[in-house]
Amino acid sequence: MSDSPKRPDTNPSTTSSSMAIARQPILDAKRTVFGYELFDRSLTNGTYSAASDAALLFNLLSNADSEMRNTSKTIFINCTHRTLAGGHLELIEPDRVVLEVPPMPEDQSEPEDIETFLQTMIDVHRRGFRLAFDQTVMSPAYANWLPLASFVKVENNRVSTDQLRTIVRGLAEHPGIQLVVEKIETQEDYEAALSAGAKLFQGYWFSRPILVKGQTIRPAQAAIIHLINLVRNQASTAEIEEVFKHDPTLSFNLLRFINSAGFGLSCEITSFRHAVMLLGLKKLFRWAALLMTTSGAAGATPAVGYAAVVRGRLMELLAAELLPPEECDNAFVVGIFSLLDTMLGMPMREALESISLPQSVTDALLHNKGVLAPFLQLTLACENADDTLFAETAISLHLTGDQVNWAHLQALAWSDNITA
Known part of the structure; x- marks a missing residue:
């Protein structure tokens, strides 16, 4: 990418x-x-x-x-x-x-x-x-x-x-x-x-998020949550690699994402160890979050995962106009996890309790506050009929129509490349 x-x-x-x-x-x-x-x-x-x-x-x-x-x-x-x-x-x-x-x-x-x-x-x-x-x-x-x-x-x-x-x-x-x-x-x-x-x-x-109640976290989802926590706690490569050894599907999906056209690498990544060496743990955090869109919660549909990918990329690109790179990665995670309740089939607060996340991510998702909250509101407004919220949020962020359009179209095309 x-x-x-x-x-x-x-x-x-x-x-x-x-x-x-x-x-x-x-x-x-x-x-x-x-x-x-x-x-x-x-x-x-x-x-x-x-x-x-x-x-x-x-x-x-x-x-x-x-x-x-x-x-x-x-x-x-x-x-x-x-x-x-x-x-x-x-x-x-x-x-x-x-x-x-x-x-x-x-x-x-x-x-x-x-x-x-x-x-x-x-x-x-x-x-x-x-x-x-x-x-x-x-x-x-x-x-x-x-x-x-x-x-x-x-x-x-x-x-x-x-x-x-x-x-x-x-x-x-x-x-x-x-x-x-x-x-x-x-x-x-x-x-x-x-x-x-x-x-x-x-x-x-x-x-809209559609909460399917009474579900439990599926094994694939639990493995992704465990991976995110290891990455966030800066565990050793060997510890993280063990997760993939026990879940080949997880490994396949991560490598598929990283080698997709949307990532834009000049060489193919063939192992998780290679990915760590090339990307580092900070970048792998965002890709681990992206894996949640493939987890297939009962009741969730392919459109949910696709919408989460679009939201993540759109938030990242909007944030890139105004925020430092680290917060842009966090913006990506906020967009992806804005549908986490739907993907896991449980209330957002409960879903986030098991995942180690930066404070700015939690603030935006749970409390609609903090530096990333207005970017999330603008991203959601791109999907609904609330023209007033759309206008107020874009203007408050001092983002022009051209900037929002560029990010929106980029996000749709990028998501196609990632999820193809």
Whole structure:
């Protein structure tokens, strides 16, 4: 991993019209991350607000240094009809981009208006972009739009389970179209949509920690906790190596992480002793924390581990703008362990009692205070609908939209490389 990737120009004069992005995961039936919908929050008069046009987001993604070019995840972007008709789409590659197209505005929803706009979408589709529509596209008035669809998105709170089943049956006649059920807010919502036949899901519920009660720490998790404690107490290499000798899976996962593309080493590390010699115990602390995302707690899903990795890297990169290197490593651990309660299936306070952690990490996770707490709040705000918290935290840290965006996109791409 490169510790000093190229950062954007942060001169205030270059960021007056900048925007900030938020993300929401789209998961498959196994709750593995299929892709992300990216939202843009433009900075206007010193405050962030949701923007109605995707032009700024297209400009951001087109940046030659944007790490999103390397991500394997599908990116969904909301568009206006004006955006599709403009030249902004020339800025981005269509391979992994889905354009979400709204129905025609009410004052332009006459049959001739709907038909007139069809040619614009045909042109966009021919250039390789996939298109997503809401369920309106299944109505007779939009019959000519439906063959262009790769996705149909349905808001869970606007249809009953029976209606959703009807939509699933209707789309079965179009095997090239995938259904995405949005606004999944509870486990009951997810299970109802799944039972109706949906295969892709989106909603803030997937971004929230989901505590599965009554679990015990699994052997793999206990081994990782033991490893973290040994590393934190600066145990000898021989003592730490014993942990790996008794748990080959742990050793394999650590070496897989360290040798991944995200780490950026010029030579392959073949043993834990080699890793200690090259990295030192301080760096191994963060990688030991990263191992927890592979531990597979009962009830936790692949998306939980992936979200923890994104949080860790995002926090580290945000902290790198303002804090010394040691605290950046701690910021990484805070991001990873912000989902520790979900991964272990127990309350956060109880989960942390068995792990030796720096005080700044504990303060942020348990008390929402200390030097790392605002970075955690900003990281969480990148996943939810709290625009006010997002704006207040970014401004209090004196971070520009460009800095937050750069860190966010880097974190998503880095996590792909680490978890692939």
